[in-house]
Amino acid sequence: xxxxxxxxxxxxxxxxxxxxxxxxxxxxxxxxxxxxxxxxxxxxxxxxxxxxxxxxxxxxxxxxxxxxxxxxxxxxxxxxxxxxxxxxxxxxxxxxxxxxxxxxxxxxxxxxxxxxxxxxxxxxxxxxxxxxxxxxxxxxxxxxxxxxxxxxxxxxxxxxxxxxxxxxxxxxxxxxxxxxxxxxxxxxxxxxxxxxxxxxxxxxxxxxxxxxxxxxxxxxxxxxxxxxxxxxxxxxxxxxxxxxxxxxxxxxxxxxxxxxxxxxxxx
Amino acid sequence: xxxxxxxxxxxxxxxxxxxxxxxxxxxxxxxxxxxxxxxxxxxxxxxxxxxxxxxxxxxxxxxxxxxxxxxxxxxxxxxxxxxxxxxxxxxxxxxxxxxxxxxxxxxxxxxxxxxxxxxxxxxxxxxxxxxxxxxxxxxxxxxxxxxxxxxxxxxxxxxxxxxxxxxxxxxxxxxxxxxxxxxxxxxxxxxxxxxxxxxxxxxxxxxxxxxxxxxxxxxxxxxxxxxxxxxxxxxxxxxxxxxxxxxxxxxxxxxxxxxxxxxxxxxxxxxxxxxxxxxxxxxxxxxxxxxxxxxxxxxxxxxxxxxxxxxxxxxxxxxxxxxxxxxxxxxxxxxxxxxxxxxxxxxxxxxxxxxxxxxxxxxxxxxxxxxxxxxxxxxxxxxxxxxxxxxxxxxxxxxxxxxxxxxxxxxxxxxxxxxxxxxxxxxxxxxxx
Ligand SMILES: Nc1ncnc2c1ncn2[C@@H]1O[C@H](COP(=O)(O)OP(=O)(O)OP(=O)(O)O)[C@@H](O)[C@H]1O
Ligand SMILES: [Mg+2]
Numbered sequence: 001x002x003x004x005x006x007x008x009x010x011x012x013x014x015x016x017x018x019x020x021x022x023x024x025x026x027x028x029x030x031x032x033x034x035x036x037x038x039x040x041x042x043x044x045x046x047x048x049x050x051x052x053x054x055x056x057x058x059x060x061x062x063x064x065x066x067x068x069x070x071x072x073x074x075x076x077x078x079x080x081x082x083x084x085x086x087x088x089x090x091x092x093x094x095x096x097x098x099x100x101x102x103x104x105x106x107x108x109x110x111x112x113x114x115x116x117x118x119x120x121x122x123x124x125x126x127x128x129x130x131x132x133x134x135x136x137x138x139x140x141x142x143x144x145x146x147x148x149x150x151x152x153x154x155x156x157x158x159x160x161x162x163x164x165x166x167x168x169x170x171x172x173x174x175x176x177x178x179x180x181x182x183x184x185x186x187x188x189x190x191x192x193x194x195x196x197x198x199x200x201x202x203x204x205x206x207x208x209x210x211x212x213x214x215x216x217x218x219x220x221x222x223x224x225x226x227x228x229x230x231x232x233x234x235x236x237x238x239x240x241x242x243x244x245x246x247x248x249x250x251x252x253x254x255x256x257x258x259x260x261x262x263x264x265x266x267x
Numbered sequence: 268x269x270x271x272x273x274x275x276x277x278x279x280x281x282x283x284x285x286x287x288x289x290x291x292x293x294x295x296x297x298x299x300x301x302x303x304x305x306x307x308x309x310x311x312x313x314x315x316x317x318x319x320x321x322x323x324x325x326x327x328x329x330x331x332x333x334x335x336x337x338x339x340x341x342x343x344x345x346x347x348x349x350x351x352x353x354x355x356x357x358x359x360x361x362x363x364x365x366x367x368x369x370x371x372x373x374x375x376x377x378x379x380x381x382x383x384x385x386x387x388x389x390x391x392x393x394x395x396x397x398x399x400x401x402x403x404x405x406x407x408x409x410x411x412x413x414x415x416x417x418x419x420x421x422x423x424x425x426x427x428x429x430x431x432x433x434x435x436x437x438x439x440x441x442x443x444x445x446x447x448x449x450x451x452x453x454x455x456x457x458x459x460x461x462x463x464x465x466x467x468x469x470x471x472x473x474x475x476x477x478x479x480x481x482x483x484x485x486x487x488x489x490x491x492x493x494x495x496x497x498x499x500x501x502x503x504x505x506x507x508x509x510x511x512x513x514x515x516x517x518x519x520x521x522x523x524x525x526x527x528x529x530x531x532x533x534x535x536x537x538x539x540x541x542x543x544x545x546x547x548x549x550x551x552x553x554x555x556x557x558x559x560x561x562x563x564x565x566x567x568x569x570x571x572x573x574x575x576x577x578x579x580x581x582x583x584x585x586x587x588x589x590x591x592x593x594x595x596x597x598x599x600x601x602x603x604x605x606x607x608x609x610x611x612x613x614x615x616x617x618x619x620x621x622x623x624x625x626x627x628x629x630x631x632x633x634x635x636x637x638x639x640x641x642x643x644x645x646x647x648x649x650x651x652x653x654x655x656x657x658x659x660x661x662x663x664x665x666x667x668x669x670x671x672x673x674x675x676x677x678x679x680x681x682x683x684x685x686x687x688x689x690x691x692x693x694x695x696x697x698x699x700x
Binding site for chain 2: 180
C-alpha cells in the first residue's frame with residue numbers, strides 16, 4: 001500500500017513529470033463515534049482547481065467527516081470509500097494520508113507544549129517531501145510564508161499553538177498549509193472567530209494556492225469567507241448527509257433563509 | 268544476614284585496606300560500617316517507603332570491590348563527546364584514568380581513595396559524617412565498607428571555578444566501578460558547577476551498584492550539580508544522595524535516572540541553616556522492564572529559617588516499565604518564613620507501563636512563606652499525536668517531538684552544551700532513534 005502511495009502522490013519530486021491533477025473522492029461514507037452513527041452515507045468529489053464549500057447546522061457531522069478523512073483513530077468507518085487519486089486513504093495511517101497530499105486545518109488546533117513552530121514545521125516539511133531540508137533554506141521558506149500570512153517572525157520560536165489566541169491558531173493552520181503545499185485541503189471552520197483582516201489573509205492564502213494542483217473543501221457557517229474565496233460548488237450537510245448541492249448562490253440562500261427552509265425544500 | 272555470606276570476611280576487608288595502603292582512620296571506618304551492615308536486614312515491603320519495590324532476588328553478596336582483571340586504562344569511547352570540555356576526571360572501574368589539569372589554587376579534584384591518603388584533614392571530617400551516614404541503611408553501610416575510586420571535589424574559601432568540573436565514571440563489568448563515592452565540599456563563598464556521569468555496558472542481571480553522593484556547602488557557597496545515571500541493563504542500582512546546604516548557600520541539582528534495571532534513587536536536600544536554598548530536578552526515562560523508584564525530599568529543619576526548597580520530577584515511561592516517585596517536603600517547627608514546592612509529571616507512551624506519584628507535604632510551622640505540591644501522570648495525548656501525524660510525521664517522530672517538548676522546560680535550564688546534548692541523545696536512544 002505504501003508503495004502505491006509513493007507512486008501516486010510524490011509526483012512533485014524527482015523527474016519533473018507533470019503532477020497528476022488531484023481528485024478526492026468520497027463514496028457512501030459512513031462514520032460513527034462511540035457507536036453512534038454521525039456521517040450516514042456521504043458522497044463528494046473535490047478535484048484540483050475546485051473550491052467546494054460545505055455548510056450545515058451545528059452537530060450535522062462536518063468535523064466528524066473531516067477527522068475521519070484525515071484518519072483520527074476515534075472515528076470508526078462503518079462503510080464507504082475515500083480515495084485520493086485512486087488510493088484508498090482509509091487504509092493509510094494519518095501521516096501516510098498527509099504524505100499522500102491531504103491537509104486538514106483543524107477547527108480546534110491542538111496545543112503542543114515545548115515544541116516550537118519552526119522545529120515542528122521543518123520536521124513536517126521534511127516528512128512530506130521525504131528529504132532533508134537545510135536550516136537556511138527552510139528559514140527562508142518559512143519567512144516567505146509568514147510574510148504571506150502577515151505573521152510576526154517571533155511566532156516561529158513560540159510553542160505550537162500554546163497560548164495562541166483563537167485567530168492566531170487559525171493563522172498558524174494556514175501557515176502550515178501554505179508551507180506543506182497539499183493537493184487537497186479541508187478547512188474546518190478556519191474562518192470562525194477571525195477578524196476582518198485575518199479573514200482577508202486566509203482568503204489570500206487559499207487563493208494563492210488555487211490552481212489545477214490544489215483543491216479545497218471549506219467548511220463554514222458564514223457566507224463572508226466565501227466573499228474572499230469564491231467557491232465553485234456549495235454543499236449543504238444535514239444530519240450526516242449532503243442534502244443539497246449548488247452554486248455560490250446556495251450560500252446566500254442559507255444566510256438569508258436558514259437550514260430549516262432548505263430542509264423543507266428538499267423534503 | 269544471609270545475603271552477606273558470600274561477601275568477603277572482615278579479615279579480608281581489613282587485609283585489603285592495608286594492602287591498598289589506606290590510612291588507619293579509613294580502615295577503621297570501613298570495619299565499623301561492615302560490622303554495622305552485618306546487623307542490618309534488607310528493607311522489607313512492609314516498610315511503607317519500600318512497599319512498591321520488590322527486592323526478591325537481590326544478592327548483596329555480589330557486591331564486589333575488585334577491579335576487573337585486565338580492565339582497560341584508557342578513557343572509554345562513550346565519554347568522547349564530553350571529555351574535551353571542562354576540568355575532567357575520568358574513572359574506569361574505580362581507577363582514575365584521566366585527571367583534570369590547571370585547577371585554580373587550592374581546588375582539589377581527584378579520586379577519593381587518593382584524596383583520603385593525601386588530604387586526610389579535608390576528607391575525614393566530611394566523609395559520611397554530615398550528609399549521608401553509614402547507618403542509614405544496609406546499602407549505605409555496605410557502601411561505606413566497600414566504596415572504591417570515587418571523587419573528591421574540594422573548593423577552598425571563595426574559590427570560583429569557571430569551567431565545569433566533570434566526573435565521568437565507567438564500569439566495564441561488575442566490580443569496583445559500581446562502588447563510587449562522590450564527596451563535594453565547598454567552603455564559604457566558593458562556587459562551581461559539577462557534572463557527574465555514570466555509565467556501563469549491560470551487566471549480568473542483578474549486578475548491584477551502591478552509590479553515595481554528598482554535597483556540603485559552607486556559608487554563601489553555590490554548587491550546581493548534575494548527575495546522570497546511565498548504567499547498562501542488568502544493574503540494580505542503589506544510590507543515596509544528600510546535600511547539606513549552608514547558611515545563604517545554594518545548591519541546584521539535576522539528576523537524570525535513565526539506566527539500570529532496578530533503580531532505587533534517594534535524594535535529600537537538608538536545609539538546616541538560615542537562608543539556604545536547594546532546587547532539585549529529577550528527570551527519568553524508564554523503558555523495557557525497568558523499575559525506577561525515586562525518593563526526593565526537602566527537609567527544612569527547625570534551624571533552617573527562611574529556607575527555600577523546590578523539587579521538580581519529570582519523566583517518561585514506555586514499554587512495561589514502572590516508576591515510583593515519592594516527593595516530600597517537610598517544614599519543621601521553627602523553620603519560619605520557608606518556601607517549599609513539589610511538582611511531578613509523568614508521561615506514559617503506551618499502555619502497560621505504570622507511574623505512581625506519591626507527593627507529600629508536611630508543615631509543622633505556622634509561619635510558612637509559601638508551599639504547595641502538584642502531581643500529574645497521564646498517557647500521551649492522542650489528539651496531540653494525531654495533530655502532528657496529520658502533518659506527515661510518523662508516530663515515532665510525533666512521539667519524539669512530544670517527549671522533547673515535555674523535557675524541554677527542564678533541559679532549558681541545563682547551561683552546559685555538552686551535557687544538554689548528551690541528555691537529548693539519551694532521550695533519543697531511549698526512543699529507539
Ligand atoms: N468524540 C466524540 N464523542 C462523542 N460525540 C461526538 C464526538 N465527536 C462528535 N460527536 C458528536 O457527533 C455529532 C457531530 O459532531 P461534529 O463535530 O461532527 O459536528 P459539526 O457539524 O462539525 O458541528 P459544528 O458546526 O458545531 O462544528 C455531534 O452530535 C457530536 O456531539
Ligand atoms: Mg465542527
